[in-house]
Amino acid sequence: MLQSPTDGGADRGTAADDRLVSIGTVLTLLRDEFPEVTISKIRFLEAEGLVEPQRTTSGYRKFSADDVERLAQVLRMQRDHYLPLKVIRDHLDALGRGEQVRLPAPGTPSDVSPGGDDGGTGTATADRLGRDELLAAAEVGANDLAEWESYGLISRVPEGGYDAEVVNVARLLAELGRFGLEPRHLRAMKAAADRESGLIEQVVAPLRLNRNPQTRAHAETTTKELAELTVRLHAALVQTSLRVRLY
Numbered sequence: 001m002l003q004s005p006t007d008g009g010a011d012r013g014t015a016a017d018d019r020l021v022s023i024g025t026v027l028t029l030l031r032d033e034f035p036e037v038t039i040s041k042i043r044f045l046e047a048e049g050l051v052e053p054q055r056t057t058s059g060y061r062k063f064s065a066d067d068v069e070r071l072a073q074v075l076r077m078q079r080d081h082y083l084p085l086k087v088i089r090d091h092l093d094a095l096g097r098g099e100q101v102r103l104p105a106p107g108t109p110s111d112v113s114p115g116g117d118d119g120g121t122g123t124a125t126a127d128r129l130g131r132d133e134l135l136a137a138a139e140v141g142a143n144d145l146a147e148w149e150s151y152g153l154i155s156r157v158p159e160g161g162y163d164a165e166v167v168n169v170a171r172l173l174a175e176l177g178r179f180g181l182e183p184r185h186l187r188a189m190k191a192a193a194d195r196e197s198g199l200i201e202q203v204v205a206p207l208r209l210n211r212n213p214q215t216r217a218h219a220e221t222t223t224k225e226l227a228e229l230t231v232r233l234h235a236a237l238v239q240t241s242l243r244v245r246l247y
Contacts, residue, residue: 020054020062029068034075040137040167042071044129047137048085050074050092077103128161138170148173151183153190196234200226 021029023039030037045051046061051070053061063071073092077083081103083091091101135142148154153173157163176186200223207219 020064021068023053023061023063026063026068026071030072030075033072034079037075038164040164043167044133044137044164045071045074045085048089048133050085050089128157128159129164129166130161134162134166134170137167138174140170140174144174144177145170147183151187151190153183153186192234196230200230 023042026042027037027039030042042051046053051063051067051074053063053067056062070092074085074088077088077091078085083103091103094101129137131142131145135145145154148170154162154166154169173183173186203226204219204223207215207222210216210219
């Protein structure tokens with residue numbers, strides 16, 4: 001079971017508020033068991049109706065302990081039983097009614113096709129989104145997505161569908177668009193990100209090719225650390241450049 005999120009960064013208003021936590025705290029609580037979970041995945045599962053956090057007057061999500069445990073159940077069913085989201089939703093609804101649910105044996109793919117979860121636009125999982133799921137989770141329009149794809153700002157993964165992190169990309173592109181920054185203006189940022197990714201790949205490639213499982217695991221940790229440092233450096237360089245230009 002997950003640790004209770006009672007003190008996990010909740011607001012200090014009322015006793016009820018003390019039992020609610022932010023999406024960032026939910027991420028921290030889940031990552032011990034699910035290291036690959038991201039905020040984008042949590043938002044995606046919310047968009048799919050698998051969890052319904054409360055909202056503050058400012059629109060921020062607040063999750064209860066039951067919400068966190070429900071998310072953990074969803075992720076377990078996907079990880080251990082390969083169940084599509086529609087089936088998971090039905091199982092959770094049945095459990096909520098006090099009914100017993102039979103799950104396939106752990107590690108055995110379900111005989112239910114997951115294609116129904118994405119409207120025929122690619123298999124949808126917590127790690128992979130179909131087109132409709134991406135539009136719903138990012139709250140953007142189909143025309144915007146098509147334009148971003150035409151400029152190479154968003155692309156499908158080779159296996160089909162979109163990586164869950166693309167939800168964040170789409171949201172940020174939409175926000176920048178409100179300031180008048182069009183996709184053609186942002187191609188340089190995508191090119192810079194690709195170059196930075198290539199640099200990180202050069203560093204970790206020898207580790208990933210190593211036969212030692214611990215070394216390969218170290219490669220994953222190193223990749224995340226380098227990515228975080230790269231993002232921080234990029235932000236610092238932009239801030240420094242703006243100070244020179246504007247002040």
